[in-house]
Amino acid sequence: MATTTDLKVTPASDALGAEISGIDLREDLPEAVIDEIRRLWQEHIVLVFRDQELSMEQQLAFAGRFGELGERKRAPDALRERTEGIYQTNENILLVTNIKVDGEPIGAFGDADMWFHIDSGYAEKPYKYTILYGLELPSKGGNTLFANTYKVYDALPDELKAKLAGRKALHIHEYLRTEKVDVTKDISNSPHYYHPVFITHPETGKKAVFVDRLMTRLIEGMDPDESERTLNQLFDLMESPEFVYEHVWRLKDLVMWDNRVAVHGRTWFPKEENRLLRRCTVEGEPLHE
């Protein structure tokens, strides 16, 4: 059985992330080990555990040590075909995959690249954590990019911080991957929510930027052109290499991140090759500046 002294921590990049070894996540881990993982999670935002042999039940059991498991969100009927895979039979599991069986997707979020986003950022209570496990991988690409949004906040000019303090932004999702939602039309049937542009992490007390290129469409109460310019400025900064860790997947990797302070995206991969990751989440709370 692992103890806290068995954990070996290797930073994954200068921006964020750490690889943790010396632990088998199938074990019924002592509370002290869970506390230590939680502490490391707060420090590094993204944790990587290599060579883990995890069934779906074992993944859910481990994730459940960190809070109430998140339910897979149901898309509105008009968008349903983009998200409901035929192998998604457990309400806490989402299969991130391009695999089809008899022409039907078995999971969601298919092929190619995907812009930076926050998982369920369009909901009132975005997931607190995402826990993803590697089951099938393409020969190249399909890497996950993570941005450290504490560092992005710290890097903002004071003038911009002052301009955005107290502002909210619209997050909206129509299950697209590299395309913005048209918000000039009626959006009442598309999942959306207004969150503060800056949030304070409830455990660390630190401020972070809470926007993403895929789903954040406008800053409330700001002139549309200025809103677009300002958001693009935030996205460009967030995605610059100094703030990003690029995770190159290996089979049996368990990668878990704090979804409130790690905006993430995916690099392109060949569509004729299979990619399958098993995702579960931990329920979140409303966010505050």
Ligand SMILES: [Fe+2]
């Ligand atoms: Fe995601």
